[in-house]
Amino acid sequence: TRLSSRFTHANSFALRSHTCGELRKSDVGRKVKLSGWVQFQRLNKFVLLRDAYGVTQLVVPDEKLDILNKIRNIPLESVISADGKVAARPPGQDNPKQLTGEVEVILDDIEVLSSSISNLPFTVQESPKVKESLRLEYRYLQLRHESLQRNIRLRSEIVMKMREFLVRVHGFVDIETPTLFRRTPGGAQEFVVPTRTSGKFYSLVQSPQQFKQLLMVGGFDRYFQIARCYRDEGTKANRQPEFTQVDIEMSFTTKENIQRLIEGLLNHVWPEDMGRIPIPFPEMTYKDAMKNYGVDKPDTRFDNLLQDVTELAKASEIFRLFGSSEIANFAAIAMVFKSSAALVSKSAEESLLESAKMTTDKTKLSFVLIRMQDGNKWKSSLTKKLTQETMNSIGDRLGASAGDVILLGLGPRESLVPSMGKMRLELANHLETLGVKLRSNTNNFLWVVDFPLFLPSEELDGGPLQSAHHPFTAPRPEDEHLLRSSPLDVRGLHYDLVLNGSEIGGGSIRIHQSDVQEFVLKEILQEDPINLLHLLKALRCGAPPHGGIALGLDRLMSIICETKSIRDVIAFPKSLDGKDPMSGAPTSISEKEKKMYHIGVVQNK
Amino acid sequence: TRLSSRFTHANSFALRSHTCGELRKSDVGRKVKLSGWVQFQRLNKFVLLRDAYGVTQLVVPDEKLDILNKIRNIPLESVISADGKVAARPPGQDNPKQLTGEVEVILDDIEVLSSSISNLPFTVQESPKVKESLRLEYRYLQLRHESLQRNIRLRSEIVMKMREFLVRVHGFVDIETPTLFRRTPGGAQEFVVPTRTSGKFYSLVQSPQQFKQLLMVGGFDRYFQIARCYRDEGTKANRQPEFTQVDIEMSFTTKENIQRLIEGLLNHVWPEDMGRIPIPFPEMTYKDAMKNYGVDKPDTRFDNLLQDVTELAKASEIFRLFGSSEIANFAAIAMVFKSSAALVSKSAEESLLESAKMTTDKTKLSFVLIRMQDGNKWKSSLTKKLTQETMNSIGDRLGASAGDVILLGLGPRESLVPSMGKMRLELANHLETLGVKLRSNTNNFLWVVDFPLFLPSEELDGGPLQSAHHPFTAPRPEDEHLLRSSPLDVRGLHYDLVLNGSEIGGGSIRIHQSDVQEFVLKEILQEDPINLLHLLKALRCGAPPHGGIALGLDRLMSIICETKSIRDVIAFPKSLDGKDPMSGAPTSISEKEKKMYHIGVVQNK
CATH class of the missing domain: 2.40.50.140 (Nucleic acid-binding proteins)
Known part of the structure; x- marks a missing residue:
């Protein structure tokens, strides 16, 4: 150190x-x-x-x-x-x-x-190897370890440099916004906080989004905040019930200006011993990201891109085998990992193919792992059913040769593409645990842009459209005329910042015209505007064009510190189930408090 | 500007x-x-x-x-x-x-x-004069006013300078601590947050107190955080349900070292155009503050000290009139406002005397306002009942002369002293509204020290003692032997920072010995240690001596910006009743959310 x-x-x-x-x-x-x-x-x-x-x-x-x-x-x-x-x-x-x-x-x-007790539960030196529940229970012991000292101190240093860059170099103003607010429609589940007024609850904000826009309307044209945010999502591997984002908003600016600001910011704070990061960051459209990487946050440190072989498949017996007319939007997608055939065991193959089916419509999807042999011979479960001609055409198109692995996926394009994106990462991870060096030793920042503004409803009976990100994102000006006629074709002025395949931030130019915002909320999203009346009113009082971004500080620090979990860059994280093994929180409350807040505890199954 | x-x-x-x-x-x-x-x-x-x-x-x-x-x-x-x-x-x-x-x-x-609408509720220029509920409803309009622009931007600048001083000059580490935690025993009422586990609630922290002590145990020897804190006290004039404190803790330090650090910090951030502040700040014992000012946060910008005339009163007919043997600990306390007799109207006198009785045991307290005339003649409600000799002895002792106002209070010392302290401020405020210049044009910082560590129970039947500040404050070493025998005589290593009569911070050296902390919690405060078991366990694992302080940022900024309310230095404050007139928060929540959090709304009376 x-x-x-x-x-x-x-x-x-x-x-x-x-x-x-x-x-x-x-x-x-x-x-x-x-x-x-x-x-x-x-x-x-x-x-x-x-x-x-x-x-x-x-x-x-x-x-x-x-x-x-x-x-x-x-x-x-x-x-x-x-x-x-x-x-x-x-x-x-x-x-x-x-x-x-x-x-x-x-x-x-x-x-x-x-004087310490002599029977400590573990020594500081061995703390990284102790199981997490015990480590979190005695977090203060683990905090003495040099790895956590380094992570937490580096976090402080990087946040300080961010502040210096934003305040001292670019005149931003650090403004605190409330966390006790009212529910934001359409976002993540928000924690509620009962008050002394019967039946009335605050919600804990999931981001300062509305406040930062209101600050722009209020004339604070360069705002930032290292903001505590809350989401009740159940604690996923890289989620915490409270987390921190670097929250930025500017008036009178453009998408490109904000991108350049963030590149400058990250370049300024990047630890010297990690090498310089090349700026500006490359930009990729959502469409290209999905097409080539099967995901909207591509890890570009390695290739092995998704390749579309639908036409070849359709022209062959494959279509008959897998693409019967029942499958709308049939696609065949493949990718090649060179010289990897000997490195994928039968059990690795099974778990790889199984994992791809876990999250998708498995009844219509098929995946095949092919070990290439001399002369375009496929070693795969499919080989017997295919003509050599088909194998030739696909193998040649993919440029695959003996010793390579081909992953071939077949099925409806919407569910196939993300599955292939997932398998690309899983196979790469598998090969890297075996010592293959696939990923470059770089830190690959990437802007992903031109997301659709809206997504189809997730409800089966086809409810209203949903915002792809949030209801405040402005449409691309050249697509604005499609808002009424063809909203699913409207691209938003949204930009995600991706680092090594993790989304570390996202932002957009916002809607600053009250009529457009009202149309989106009422007509497209069919939200009750009562929840956002204050914002609609504000946009009528002279709202400057504005936009901003939020960076996930925990995730960014986790990547910089090369930790497995964001819990290693947070002083006192909650465990995966949202509990604090140290203090035992959450706990029961007293009858007096229940009465004060007019609540009773209801046992639902 | x-x-x-x-x-x-x-x-x-x-x-x-x-x-x-x-x-x-x-x-x-x-x-x-x-x-x-x-x-x-x-x-x-x-x-x-x-x-x-x-x-x-x-x-x-x-x-x-x-x-x-x-x-x-x-x-x-x-x-x-x-x-x-x-x-x-x-x-x-x-x-x-x-x-x-x-x-x-x-x-x-x-x-x-x-384009703005043409019928705005008020113009930006007139916003400071608009009634507060309307101003808060359209906060974004008021934020455009140069006064709020100045306050919020100055707040950002001062916080930035604090960070520069702490991080860059003194090697402090900025560490974020959780706000979702478990209830702290013995403190203010904390908001509760229901979770998806039936009957289990987080509490929103009222300060990072426990976490900063745990950080010291964890080897982070110089911690600070600009920390969001929560208290559900009903919103008083200078309180908000969420507020911000500058939270600092150090290991291997002393009370005096922390005082010097804070003086350096405030000197560093003090706006240049407000003049330099003299450091070190003077120090006053709690005992002297109460004796001379009747309050533990004296406004030392003017004198008019409380003067004890108990002995004179006891030796006179006053004792018979007011101090009958029913009144234990009878005291007579007076103060003099020179040349003010003509400035206190009859109605001002009445409201002054009335206000003093509002908060105390009015049945046993008596207050008299005396207008001094030539020859020690008193113009007062009491004059007829007193001998000239009594008036002479008290008037001479006080050095009062014709045209002065004497405020004389009689009753049990415990309730009389704070009442006199309150009247001192009220009369001063009254005179200043009439153009009398009582307060000096300075910013008077003051350390108040040597508070008692414990206070008698507020319960009538005499429950356990209470902490004067919190259960973690260390006793003065020379008083530690009194912990068992005479705990009410133990002075704590606590220090309050007072500016112009407002408490802007408080801190202490903490107990770092687990046995002392356990004795205080169990034997003196009679708290269930289950709520602080994690802290007690931590102190057994090698805890460095440590101490710290928390400054109330909202109050400090309010004094620096010379605003009437802390709401004028907060971008989006809640109104006095804890509501947000802009968004309508708090609001009702959905049945789905009630089910998710296993709560029902109970109508009490």
């Missing part, structure tokens, strides 16, 4: 002269005072003292019996402060792995500030 | 070349593009264009009929962008009140970006 060098002022107002990561050979002879945790001790003579900044070796001189008595049997993780003199370590005893490894502190005295 | 000079980079990524507050005589001849709101127009020729940074006069050349057509009848507060060329104003037409008052922009073209 190189953190210590960044925090040179960490000793002001503190009962220490130096941190435990600070002393060097040039300090030899200096009288110092250190405070920290006993990480290790040996022979009642050597103590390894740790704080957030590093470790320093303390040495008890033989004649100091009083110190000896204090540290004898002192439990590890006890807190002490130590006075002493810096000395060079004896020849041959330097520890090059420690920043302070050339020196030690010969003790004059120590004070035991807080 | 001098804001425009601070925001020199406000034009990047925006569809303007300059803000409306930026153009000067040196820009004459320059082609510019401005965007903003139509604040005023005259003769279809002059348009005053406003944005957050100022106003600029636009001029329609006579020959430009197309522009004329666009602005003819354009409603005020419409949003336009304007292209044109900067010109000096004709001789004699400079407006020295405008930053841009020496120039105007001769228009080439304008674009109407958003």
Whole structure:
């Protein structure tokens, strides 16, 4: 860790002269005072003292019996402060792995500030390997580990740099907006908060979206906020009931201006030791992303693109086998992983094909894994049913050769494409666990644009259209005339920011014309405008054109810190089920509180 | 307003070349593009264009009929962008009140970006005088007013400077802590948030207190956060259901170190045009504050101290009149306002005396207002009942002379002292509304220290003691031995920060020994330790000595901005009853949500 060098002022107002990561050979002879945790001790003579900044070796001189008595049997993780003199370590005893490894502190005295229990549930060093429920229960122990110290401190540093860039370089104003508000129609499920007025509830905001637009109407033309947001989605792998977004909005701007602002922002905060990021970021349409990657957040660090072989399939016996007239919009899509045939075991193949069917309309989808052999011979479950001519035409089109793996998917295009996108990632992950290097060693930022503004209803009986993102996104000007006639063909001025296949942000130019907003809400989405009356009214009072973006800070930090979960970049995360194993939250409340908030607990099955 | 000079980079990524507050005589001849709101127009020729940074006069050349057509009848507060060329104003037409008052922009073209309705509920200029419910309903209109622009932007600037001081100068780490947590025992009423698990609720944190202590245990030795906090207290004049505090905690430190840190912080962020603040701040004990000012947050900008005349009263007929043996702990306290007798009308006197009785045990308290006349003659309701000797002795002791006002209070000391403190402020306010200059023109910071650690139970039947501040405050080391024998005599290592008679912060050195914390919780406060088991467990795992502070950002900003209410330094405040007149929050929720959260609405009485 190189953190210590960044925090040179960490000793002001503190009962220490130096941190435990600070002393060097040039300090030899200096009288110092250190405070920290006993990480290790040996022979009642050597103590390894740790704080957030590093470790320093303390040495008890033989004649100091009083110190000896204090540290004898002192439990590890006890807190002490130590006075002493810096000395060079004896020849041959330097520890090059420690920043302070050339020196030690010969003790004059120590004070035991807080004695730890001796039976800690786990040691700080082993904490990353402890099962998560126990780690979260004793989160304060794990927080002492250098990996979490690094993640949380780097998060602070990156947020600080964001602020400096936005405020000092570009004149943005940091404005706090309420979290106790009223329900936003059409978004995620929002937590509710009962009040002392019977039957009246606040909702916890899922984003400052409405407020930031109202700020634009209110003349704050360059707003940002590191904003706490809330969503009750059940806790998914990379979700938390509360999370943080970098929330930005500007008036009198364009999509491209906001994109350039964000590129500048990320370039400014990107850790130096991770290399520079190339800006501007490339841009890809939603259509191309889906076509080539089967997903709207492509991981462009590797190719293995989806290839459409529908025409070839239709011209062959495949159509008869899989594409009977029952399947509307039949498609055949394939992708090739070169020289991978020997790396996909039968069981890997089965779990890969199974996973693709998990989330989609499995009755109409078929997937085949083909191991290519010499002469366009396919080793696959399909081989017997196909003519060599068909295998030739597809194999040639794909440029596949002996030793390659082809994944071929067949079925309705709408469900086939995302399944193929999923399999592309899963097969790549599988190959990489076996040591194949598929992904480039880069950080691939990507703008995905030209999303449709609306999606068909998810209801079977065909309810009103839904917003692809949210009801405030403006249509592309050249598509605006289609709003009435053909709303599903309208593309929005929305932009998603993708990093290495993860969506880390999204934003749009907003609708600033009250009549357009009203039409979208009432006529297209068929929402009750009562929930957004304040916004509609505001747009009638002189609303500047405006747009913005929100970056998911937890996810961004997780990628920067290379952690498996966003929980590793949050000081006190909830567990997957939304609980806090440390405090036991959530808990029951008192009858007095139930009465105060006019609520009763109802047992639903 | 001098804001425009601070925001020199406000034009990047925006569809303007300059803000409306930026153009000067040196820009004459320059082609510019401005965007903003139509604040005023005259003769279809002059348009005053406003944005957050100022106003600029636009001029329609006579020959430009197309522009004329666009602005003819354009409603005020419409949003336009304007292209044109900067010109000096004709001789004699400079407006020295405008930053841009020496120039105007001769228009080439304008674009109407958003037309306002013509019947706005109020104009931006008159918004400060509109009644609050209407102002809050159309908050976005009021936000355009330069006073709110200044307050909110200054808040952003001060918070940014705090961050720079804490992070860049002193190596603090900005760490976000959860707001969804479990109930803190013994504090304010906390909002509850139902979850999808039947009967289980989160509480919205009233402060990050527990988390910041756990961070210290976790090795983050210099923490801060601009933290959103929640309290359900009913909305008092200076309270909001959600508010913001500057939350700070350090390990290995002392009370004095934290005081010096905060003085440095406030000195660093204090607006230059408000003058420097003298540091270190003076310190006063709780005992002295109560004795001299009758309150634990003294406004030291004026004297008129409380003076104890109990002995004189007891030696006189006053004791017989007011202090009969029924009144335990009888006291007589007086204060003098020089040369004010003519300024206190009979009705002012009545409301003053009445207000003092409002909040206290009025049956045992008596208050008398005395107008001093020549020769120690008292003009008061009491005069007939007293001997001249008594009047002489008290008048002489107080140093009162003809024309002065004496306020004399009689009754049980515990309730008399705060009443006198309240009357001191009320009489001062009354005199100041009449033009008397009592308060100095300074910003008086003050540390109040040596609070008792515990208070007697508020319950009549004498329940357990209560924490004066919170259960985590450490006792003064020299008083620690009294914890068992005489807990009400233990002073805490607590410090309140007072500015001009308002408490703007408070903090303490915390208990870091698990046995002491457990004794305080279980034996003294008689709390069920289940609610704080996680903290007790943490203190057993090696807890560094630590302490911290929290500053009330809303209140601090309100004093800096000289606003009547904290609502004027918050972008979207709730009204006094906790409602949002703009959106109508809080609202009812759907049956589906009630089912999801296993709650029913109960009608109490």
